[in-house]
Amino acid sequence: MRVALITESFLPTISGVTTSVCKVLEHLARTGHDAMVIAPAGAPAEYAGFPVHAVPAARYRQFPVGMPSPQVHRLLADFAPDVLHAASPFLLGAQGIAAANRQDVPSVAVFQTDVAGYARRNRLGPAAQSAWRFVKWVHEGADLTLVPSSASMTDLRRVGLRRLAHWSRGVDLVGYHPNRRSDPEVTALRRRLAPNGEVVVGYVGRLAPEKQVERFRALRGMPGIRLALVGDGPSRPALERELAGMPVTWLGRLDGPDLARAYASFDLFLHAGTEETFGQTLQEAHAAGLPVVAPRAGGPIDLVNHGENGFLFVPDDDRDLRACVSRLVLDPGLRRRMGEAGRRSVLGRSWENVCGALLGHYEQVIDERAAVRAMVAVPLSMQR
Known part of the structure; x- marks a missing residue:
């Protein structure tokens, strides 16, 4: 399987998104898959043996925020992935999902940052609703959105998202003991x-x-x-x-x-x-x-x-x-x-188990997209 990961956060920035992406890449390497990463500027040139492509970024509260770039479409086209994994998609991830759709590549988006909660906490009033509309717009472009908790599942369903599945996070059961x-x-x-x-x-x-x-x-x-x-x-x-x-x-x-x-x-x-x-x-x-x-x-x-x-x-x-x-x-x-x-x-939540479940979600969207292609290819007269 060829997996393109586009992430709003990556090394050297340490965050939950970064940790999750790193663990996924390590699992893909161990299990014989191919991958590449698109990340904000400042990222290392490779990770787990896979190339990391840095795109321009602006800094916000000590974090680099990846900006939309013409590189994204070209990088995806050159790599020709079977699936796109958008980690906590915002501006960069939204562009990646749109580019994948133009190239007929299925995508999985991982909901991981409470953007609307930020607007609510800062008393931005109507901006909270705008934030949820943006979240919905981004994730509606993906074939499947993976959600980490029941509370997030409720929030996303409330704004009208339907292609949702639960995906937890792993934990290092050996290092933390x-x-x-x-x-x-x-x-x-x-x-x-x-x-x-x-x-x-x-x-x-x-x-x-x-x-x-x-x-x-x-x-x-x-x-x-x-x-x-x-x-x-x-x-x-x-x-x-x-x-x-x-x-x-x-x-x-x-x-x-x-x-x-x-x-x-x-x-x-x-x-x-x-x-x-x-x-x-x-x-x-x-x-x-x-x-x-x-x-x-x-x-x-x-x-x-x-x-x-x-x-x-x-x-x-x-x-x-x-x-x-x-x-x-x-x-x-x-x-x-x-x-x-x-x-x-937490004994059942090793990263190996959690990443194994993720590969199942990849295969699901790949199979569903292939079925749609096959249906489109069948002459209308034969579909009746």
């Missing part, structure tokens, strides 16, 4: 984070407005805790002011083994943002054996079973957020039981 807590490097990190044996409340993700990390202020004055924040982004200066005086360790952006050690050093994981279409870091926390506290909104609803592997607090209710964290802080046995349940909940 409860056994890492016994590593000497993790022990040393815990001594740094909690020198007096405090409970470490951890977070991993971008420090950006949509993540709502400022809501960690609800834990101010809670005895026996330390906060450990992994990530960087445009909100860090404001967050340092907002959380001033609280016991916070800023760990910066981490990846690979360093990130795995950070998860292993936490006692529980807190996510406060209400706009997650999925919640990859919640999965990683569960894989590491941590209980998760997150809002009852968006992707976390599918990942956190309230009272079993964590708690879902009422969105925008800081008192409920604090109460959920407090229950875990005060009860080591509950943390352990919920952490074990979290680990069990």
Whole structure:
């Protein structure tokens, strides 16, 4: 199979979209398929042995945003893919889907960024409806839209999209593992984070407005805790002011083994943002054996079973957020039981399983497009 991936985010930018695209490319390489990538400027020349073609980009809040380019049509025509995979399509992805349709190439679009949620959070009023209209216009061009959560499925159906299927995200079950807590490097990190044996409340993700990390202020004055924040982004200066005086360790952006050690050093994981279409870091926390506290909104609803592997607090209710964290802080046995349940909940979500399901979606749209071609080729008299 020849797969063209067009993505709004790619290395060196670290994001959920980037991680997903990288894992898909690695799986395609392992399983003997061919691929190429179209990504915003700044990307490496290749990944997993496949060529990466960079197109012009503008910067927005530290992210490169791929701009429509005449290169896209030519690159697709030269590669002649069997299927186009559009990762979180926006401007660049929309152009890729349109080009694929002109070339009679089936496409799969992955819904991964809550564009309309951004407009709503920033009180843009009618712009929220405009954002949803744009999302609908982009995804209607694809043969199939893959959706990560039940909340996103509901949103997309509400705006009239119908060619939808569920596709989850994988998690590294080896790199993120409860056994890492016994590593000497993790022990040393815990001594740094909690020198007096405090409970470490951890977070991993971008420090950006949509993540709502400022809501960690609800834990101010809670005895026996330390906060450990992994990530960087445009909100860090404001967050340092907002959380001033609280016991916070800023760990910066981490990846690979360093990130795995950070998860292993936490006692529980807190996510406060209400706009997650999925919640990859919640999965990683569960894989590491941590209980998760997150809002009852968006992707976390599918990942956190309230009272079993964590708690879902009422969105925008800081008192409920604090109460959920407090229950875990005060009860080591509950943390352990919920952490074990979290680990069990992700055991079937290896990237190999998830990417195998993706190949099935590719084959579906390829077969459906072939059937349409065959029908068109049959003389009208024979179709009666």
